[in-house]
Amino acid sequence: MQLPDHKTKIVCTIGPSSSSEKVLRELIISGMNIARLNFSHGDLEAHRKVINRIRDISSDLDMVVAIMADLPGPKIRVGTIQNEPMILKKGDYVILTSRHVESTDSVIPVHYHQLSDSVSVGSSIYLNDGFIQLESKCIEGEDVHCEVIVGGPLFSRKGMNLPGSQIFINPITGRDLEIVDFGLEEGLDIFCLSFIESREDIIQVRDYAAGKGKDIFIVSKIERERAVANIDSILAETDAVMVARGDLGVEIPIENVPIVQKDIIHKANLASTPIITATQMLESMTDNVRPTRAEATDVANAIIDGTDAVMLSAETAVGKYPVEAVKTMARIAKSTEAWRGHSTLGIDLMKKAINKGHPDVEDMISIQVNDALWTLPVKYVVTPTVSGKTARNISRFRPDTWIFAFSRYPQTCMRLAMQYAVYPIYMGGKVDDWECTSVEILKNMKVTQKGDMVIFTQGQTTGHGKPGGTNLLKFLEID
Template sequence: MITRKTKIVATLGPATDTSERIKELITAGVDVFRLNMSHGTRADHKRRIDMVRDISAGFVRQIAILMDIQGPKIRIGKVQDGGVTLKEGGTITITTEDIVGNEELVPTTYGGLTRDLRAGDRVLIDDGLLELKVEAVEGSCVRCTVVYGGILKDNKGINLPGVDVSAPAFTDKDKADVDFGIGEEVDYFALSFVRTVKDIKQLRDHMEQQGSRIPILSKIETDTAIKHLDDIITNSDGVMVARGDLGVELSAEDVPILQKQIIEMARKAGKPVITATQMLDSMMISPRPTRAEASDVANAVFDGTDAVMLSGETASGKYPVKAVEMMGRIIDKAEGVVVKKEEYIRRRNMETRSSVTEAVAFAALAAAGEVNAKAIVVFTLSGSTAYLISRLRPKAAIICFTPNEETGRKLALYWGLASFFIQFGSHGEELICQGESRLLELGLVRRGDHIVTVSGSSTG
């Protein structure tokens, strides 16, 4: 019987660039593979997509692909010798001109920097390791005082907390990447540096022009996004708590609270949520995580996240498979102690049903509880009924049968949903018999076990 409910997202990269390694990752427990479009070429990602599709065809459960598009990366340009030293209390000027930087003048790749900044604004570089304060904006230059110094290296990212950045969240590069992703039939897009609903609409409008309705996950990683969180969640198909940039734009002590709030809001809205960034970061170079990292993964499970994500740990780390295995073990332990909290949430949600599909989902949950069912079996075309049952977090396993491979892959991201391909029979009784045979064949139940079956409508 399937036990782990929280899903694992793993980023592909140089450390996981072979069919053998991808097979090991799926065997270890990966449910969704992430393609980071900030790195590599489309040819690289095409090869990875093909490998995932080819290898996952040998597994009975469905595996999804998430394309994480880059967004408006604001970076430092080239500097002498690959890096210069900034001293606290000193001055440094950032220019939008195309030069090679030195200790007095460094370039940025973002031409709108002088338009967006004002005296007194903060400029954070390299994930906040360096901090500057804007003294003046003059022509193509921004003159700054060094608040926290260090070595400033080529191509390091720039964050502008509290600044209304005018760069579009959906860039020309992103458009080309999305067109590529649509052609490759990826299962999800993650939109980086979302600030308002307008950013989501730009991506959705572009996709509609291509005839695509691939779900959009908005990455919550800016202070502006926090101010518009309700609208962003409402207009997204899901969200990602991108704690890296979020922890730079906001105070580190705010991130754990925001993580809980975002997860709770997403769950209330019935949208899947991924918790991401540095979850097992030390496993980039170590075969074991720190105790704090283990607690971090467990706390995301306690918060009710649908999925937890590995980034560099699997993309370029020394122990990608061990990282997935460790994450799975931590999840298993954590899920054993969240039953009481989920029971409260289920009771609260049962008071808010507002549609026929929701009523069916609640009825399935109640029936499963009454007979102590081993599984709730959902026959679905679109996945909507399965999504609602996942939202209620039942104790029983949720087994989804669908004739639609695209639907099956999308279900792979949602908490507790295990999806399998099956051709539907012509009538309900035949469908149930097919499902029972498949359950026994897969070893998901034994004869004598109680199950609850749910069938969506022609669109469910």
């Protein structure tokens, strides 16, 4: 078999441009590792069909493709705009209202009944992903009178951001929990939470699923100022994070986004927590067959920062060139990884940070594996795993070597699909000798030759299918 030529994982948002069987197959072959279903759009039956389609194609190709359900969260949106788009010009005055009224040339209905409680005179209000900026001048009942600071066209249902204001909505909505129910019924266990602010939001969804007897994998989107402030406690609770730069770039000063991105990626790497970098990575490819130089550099810099995965949104959901966007992302990843493969950039910092904390045996195993990869001609790392933790610990050093993660648990394989340099392999049935079985599979895959050296790690067996902790590292030569 032919292994991918890049180790950074690729998330594709599935939409009208990419939901057909033909395009989905091409996306998977081109490098899609995670299919993101955005439940802010589409109905449940349409999503059900896409889920089944992805599973059928990935099974046919014998490739692990994770499916991630992105919950809508409490996105504040404007209502229906009559005669859209409404053109807002600098210096105009408009009224934002939570009253149930139709829009006019100067009145914009908003689906948030506590709007006037959240804002104050002088507050900045952003519409349409921040492209339109208003300033609150006067508040009368449910009406907020605003001056247009930066104008532009406004369409129905566009988002609203209130940076620095208190939002009186639970980050986990009833609609979110309905979608969790749907996902669990369809066998999904990876859920992306939107607009969370604290670890309690994560616990709420985790406990909800646990009440239904399900253990789920939670990806926390960091897109609010309070989430940035609470990033340490969020990382301690979540299973993965996403730097969602769209709303984040409106909620905090846009000039701070690059540094916040780097800081969150570093902290996630240190915690062995998978991290996705998202939003407008190849935005121009929504309409053009090639990205801008700045976009290519943005993707490369996220990979150099240490992201596990990079995400495509409109590029694959509604864009004209979804497959070309994935291929472009894969080429950028390949080129960037080749450069990083000859650099210790970030590795020494990671080791120093681990040693300053309270490293355990598994931490030391991952450091030793990394040292060996830089010193010896190791072809692959082999890690039988229950939870995926050992593979993640090794992956955080962003090795130039594939990590084969063998697991008897399909959900573990799906969850490892977003982990840098990890190639998950599902093992059905009982395995008596992981060392011999794993090596035999590599031989059958024709990815090794006689004399190749591989590193094999393993933990003690608990006998109950529970993680036992990795405490063994061996060097094996393929015979």
